[in-house]
Amino acid sequence: MITVLGAGAFGTSLAISLARTGQPVALWARSGVTEMQASRVNTRRLPSAPFPESLTVIDALSSMSTEGPVLLAVPMQQLRGFLTEHADLLANRTLIAACKGLDLETHLGPVETIRATLPRAKAALLTGPSFAADIARGLPTALTLACKDAVLGKTLQQALTTPNLRIYRTTDTAGAELGGALKNVIAIACGACIGKGMGDSARAALMTRGFAEMQRLALRRGALPETLTGLAGFGDLALTCTSALSRNYRFGLALGRQEHFDTSITVEGIPTANAVVAWAKELNVDMPICSAVAVLSTGKISVSEALQNLLSRPLKEE
Structure with a gap:
């Protein structure tokens, strides 16, 4: 049974x-x-x-x-x-x-x-x-x-x-846990990007750089690289960041379009983003997209302001 x-x-x-x-x-x-x-x-x-x-x-x-x-x-x-x-x-x-x-x-x-x-x-x-x-x-x-x-x-x-x-x-339970958790945060960012009309190229950039953030934090927590590049990480990220069936992506869309979102719908990426920001500070891990989502979900900044903050970061190697 x-x-x-x-x-x-x-x-x-x-x-x-x-x-x-x-x-x-x-x-x-x-x-x-x-x-x-x-x-x-x-x-x-x-x-x-x-x-x-x-x-x-x-x-x-x-x-x-x-x-x-x-x-x-x-x-x-x-x-x-x-x-x-x-x-x-x-x-x-x-x-x-x-x-x-x-x-x-x-x-x-x-x-x-x-x-x-x-x-x-x-x-x-x-x-x-x-x-x-x-x-x-x-x-x-x-x-x-x-x-x-x-x-x-x-x-x-x-x-x-x-x-x-x-x-x-x-x-690798750590990698599976973090892959499933962190992709929800990146999905909110991608939804906001599309909802704001920034285009698919910008979404691809967010997915790619978001995946880099996922790897940084997960590897610091002892996850295996192959877990993050597998179904629990990259696979889940690809699905959640590209489909309106994703609650986290739809929440991001609503943010970008400045539309109301049903608060009875569970959006795990919101509390996860806040947990990740606190965790990243403790571990001294750079998580700019996750940090932007944490602030964005509170309504303290707009999607345009969040994007500008990300684009104004110092240039670096990939």
Whole structure:
């Protein structure tokens, strides 16, 4: 039995993809359970993706199976509190985070948050370039499974692979965490660039220089270079910075166009940018684009001012 905790779009899509193989999957939701049980679809998040027969929707964590891995599809800024609240049920389980970002208070990524909160749990991370709608439709998608325990990583890789979901594995949890977190910040910058009408050439420059920032910080934190150039880093960056399906990119578009953005939509790049700025200062790592996004998201400067600040930096070698 595989259990998915969190019935947002991504958690629901993973549950659907896994259940299509015929294996039993339980999807826990905070609300709307009765409706989903009756309609066999998540009408709020993925209305065009019906549930397979082997997918069960539950409303009580106490009723979930005591065996098999648990996918944590909850927002990064809620992860620590969620683990603390349900520590009695999750303390000794295999927990796979399916969220991206850095905790604004601790600056820890998903795997490190699990380890710090529930040290007896076995922690892993599922990340990479993916949109929930694509996974739910059965479109081909490749993700990275990061787990320090190589043997456990192989077991989880087999358990999570489906006909449309190809899983690669790595033991570099730091690189996978930071690739998935930092690309959201760069996506906001790219969205603002396009929203302001600066063009694709400017976006390409932001993506390239943003990727250099991602590498600088991640390598200082012990990440492997190949992780950043793989699905968890460059792959996710390419997708998130070029598609309006990305919440972070859409937030940037709204900033550039000076349009209202729905505050109920989770934009992980905002708290991550602020965490990164504090972290970079401690490590003495230069992160000008991430710093610009942190200030830009507060409304203290305009997109034009942020761009001018970046362009006025001293010239240097690439």
